[in-house]
Amino acid sequence: MPRNDVHIERRTIDGTVVEVRRSTRRRRSVHAFRDGELIVLQVPAALSAPEVDAWAARMIARVAAKETQRRTRTPRSDDALAARAVALSAQYLDGAATPASIRWVRNQNSRWGSCTPASRTIRLSHRLQAMPDWVVDYVILHELAHLLEASHGRRFWALVNRYPRSERAQGFLEGVANAAGIADAWPRTDDIAEGGTH
Structure with a gap:
């Protein structure tokens, strides 16, 4: 449904089709994003044509x-995961959690990671590779904590919450899961329960 406060025009600038959305609600900020083959440019209605072109x-x-950066980002290797796990264990778990293996997997689409304490193996969803380092670190630490405490009980969360960005990372992952339509992809601190591992 079209909004009355937005005027839309299309133009080609340097060979790129741009959809300019002029909004009377927008006062100063300018925002752009790709929508299929075109770039959408959201601007204040008061900008002149030369200002819009600039x-x-x-x-x-x-x-x-940004698109080039995304395409050229080197995926994190399993070896890099192992090194990061050792560093995180040393920093937050006194070096007590040492996995036998940690690797990326492509078959975890409804959760971010999993741990099998008996074999000391950790698997992380490949979807995490595009996420910020501090979020990946949180997931690694979450799984490392399972090597010391299998359930999601109070002792487990006390270990996980040694990571200073724990709550922020949980919110980030929850937002990504909600946007992707994945329900209950990750237990949160307030989901304290005795049970299996994630």
Whole structure:
């Protein structure tokens, strides 16, 4: 349903189709994102045509740079995961949690990671590879904590919460899961229960 406060126009700038959305609600900020083959540029309605063109050129370059960065990002290797697990265990768990193996897997689409304490193996969903390091660190630490405490009880969460960004990472993962339509992808601190591992 079209909004009355947004005027939409399309133009081609430097060979890129740009949909300019002028909004009377937008006062100062300019935002751009890709929508299929075109770049959507959200601007204040008061901007002149030359100002829109200048912003469009700048924002097209910014969107292209982000896309290139995403394409060229080197996936984290299993060896890098193992090294990170050792460092996190040393920093937050006094070096007490040492996995026999930790690796990326492609068959975990409804949870971020899993741990088998008996074999001391940890598996992380490949979907985490595109996430910030501090979120991946949280998931690694969560799984390392399972090597010391199998359930999601109070002792487990006391270990996990040694990580200073624990709550923030939980919120980040919850937001990603909600956006993807994945329910209960990850237990939270307030889900204290005795049971299996994730």
